[in-house]
Amino acid sequence: MVRTARFSEHCFIEAATHLVAEGGPAAATMQAIARRVGAPTGSIYHRFESRSAILSAAWNAAYASFTGALAPLLREGRAREAALAILPWSSKDEHRARFLLLHEPVTLFEDAPPPAPVREELERLEEAFDSAFRACVAARGDGSVREEELARARFLIFDAPIAIIRPHLLKGGPLPPFVERMIDELHAGLPIAATPDQGIRPMAAA
Template sequence: MGRPPRHDVDRLLDAAAELVAASGPSTVTVAAVARAARAPSGSIYHRFPSRSSMLATLWLRTVDRFQDGFLSALNTEPAARAAPAAARHVVAWSRAHPHEAHILLYGPADFDEPNWPQEARDRLERSDRRVRNAVRALAERLDRREPREVEQLFLATVDLPYATVRRHQSLGRPIPAYAEDLVTSCAATLMRS
């Protein structure tokens, strides 16, 4: 039985996430991750055939981790509580995972998405489709089928909470303790209008 790898994928991606949080995705290179993780470059190339592959894996891992709770919140019963629960999740998850929250404040293009392997781009599309479908399913449950109403739901569950997270992170400040209550209240108000 061989010994476990000293530089596993998660440890390397955690180092990459720290680089993104400190200086943005353009600083995530194989050499920079190797230095941050104290790993030889060969360990990184052994796990990721290219920088684009590493960036794709970082983005998709982060999205998957975030979406687990977000999609669950969108299925909250009764349906009227789902949008506020989803908004709360965005802020709570971002506070609990500050490095990964920085990643999600960018977009896939900032992580070299045009050069990702096709399998990663397909996975990204499935992931995006899951969120769109979940928000639309919530709109159906709420009997809000008009395009304006669906857009309002995206505003309440995605745009507003991310704007709150972005403002504090861009200033280098921690997200205040009241932020979850604030976005929850705003989402509930939007859903009543």
């Protein structure tokens, strides 16, 4: 009879994700990951060659989950809905959201770069997501993709919504209702596709 592995790669990836979400990258040592799973430390090395390997696998899993929630909406040109989709995604899996949205890759991989296969997988994920993003921008305008429209779209779909929810991810608990309203108002006030003679309006004085 074939003996099945007691501890799967998924178990270690989930443990690493939770540890980073709760205590930052420094909390996700190999020993801490093993303790979280209830496995001997040596069993991790049967599946991951290094700490960098398991953290990069966790990053890819979180990033794939995030892009999976947004990319279908982006391909349909639904920029506002894509931005709002960040809210249920982050509420459904708060640990994964904290892992991805509160940390930068440079802090996760400062000890060593990710192994080549994991890095290549991330590049494939990023290329696919960028393609969906650019398709969304093109669909909202005249079919072209101008630098200004890319900047507007990044701000409206990613930068602003993530900046709005970050303080609440740090505190924990449900997102307040006004977060959705703020994202709605941003999209109503700043369209992605600007007309050629539409200048940038100065910010009102505080």
